[in-house]
Amino acid sequence: MKQKITLLLITIFILSSCERNSDKQFSKDILGEWTYIKTEDQRKPLKNKNYNYPPPAPYYGRYIPGYIFSENNICENKTGYFHRIESDQRKDRKIIFLGTKTKYKIENDSLKILDLLTKTWESQKIHSIIGDTLTTTTGDSLFAKYARAKHKINPNENYDKIIVSSSGCYGSCPISDISIDNKGNIFFYGQDYTSKIGIYTSKITKNEFQQIQTNFKKAGIINLENNYEANHSDDEAITMTFVKNNKIVKTISDYGRKSPATLIWAYTPVRFLYQHIKLVPYRTEEPILSIFGAGFTKGNQICDLSKSESFYLFTEIYKGKETTQKFENKYQIIFWNSANKKETIYTDGRYFKCRDKIVDIGYNFLTQNNLTENFRPKIKYDY
Secondary structure, eight states: HHHHHHHHHHHHHHHHHHHHHHHHHHHHHTTTTEEEEEEOOOOOOOOOOOOOOOOOOOOOOOOOOEEEGGGGGGEEEEEEEEEOOOOSGGOOOOOEEEEEEEEEEEEOOOOOOOOTTTOOOEEEEEEETTEEEEEEEETTEEEEEEEEEEOOOOOOTSSSEEEEEEEEEOOOOOOOEEEEEEEEEEEEEEEESSSSEEEEEEEEEHHHHHHHHHHHHHHHHGGGGEEEOOOSSSOOEEEEEETTTTEEOOOOEEESSOHHHHHHHHHHHHTTTGSSSOOOOOOOEEEEEEEETTTTEEEEEEEEEHHHHHHHHHHHHHSSEEEEOOOOOEEEEEEETSSSOOOEEEEEESSSEEEEEEEEEEOOOHHHHTTTGOOOOOOOOOO
């Protein structure tokens, strides 16, 4: 009897030791960045041919999981965590971004990640980490595959300013704009369904800007398409404008989250950055320019600007100097203000007259950004 007990204790010790060694090896091998690839269903079909197993639950929309596992049990969940504030009053509905940084641990061959919303540990059994492939089990013979991320970052792909704008949707999607330059200066405009309404400035460190820029560079901005569009309606559009040497280098529009996951992972924390920094009210008067985007008109021709390009122009006008300089009213920017009244800005591309003020931005916005070639004939839906 004593021999059996001794053998049982030895077996338990060996299994426990192997388990600890396994956890220790997994903790070492998992370090780095991983991107979800696919889920494999290896369940055997039932003998009853009239019954089929349900397929693995798909990940919602374009929110493809991705993680960065660092030492000291720090994890970055690239999709982030959100708290939605519901209300009977539509205008009071809000989305609070809880961030992407959380904790993780490996116990008993299981990867456990702390959910910032529920404060619970989400668990996946680690099946294997072989080379650049991480496999976890998400159910009975369901295997989730992750690949180690290998980004080709162009060291010369640097920007002086990044602007991210959101359009809103048929619902309570946030409508906002944020501009960040390489010195860390922030200009934020919260319009609707945001936790802050109005125009604000703020500041982050240069290193924080570099991290934001690196996240975008992982997506390879220059090589991306200009437009990504879902085939459904009533969704939101995120537009991003990248500026270098006071010139628009690239503008990307993502409607319905159809862009690459790396781009979604880059712009999501930026659009909600205002919730995690100290905001200083900028001005009390109503902002000029439309919240949905502007357009330069000339006769029956119009040059459209995306929402992020409009916000870029908006910030340039706000930074401009008041002047009494006379200029040719060559173009008009027609928009509806917050009081639902039509207004017109008169401009030659450099000088902008709105209401009783003339502002000099110091250069011609149209020619510097090669926008004069983008004029098209107006249609009935244009102003």
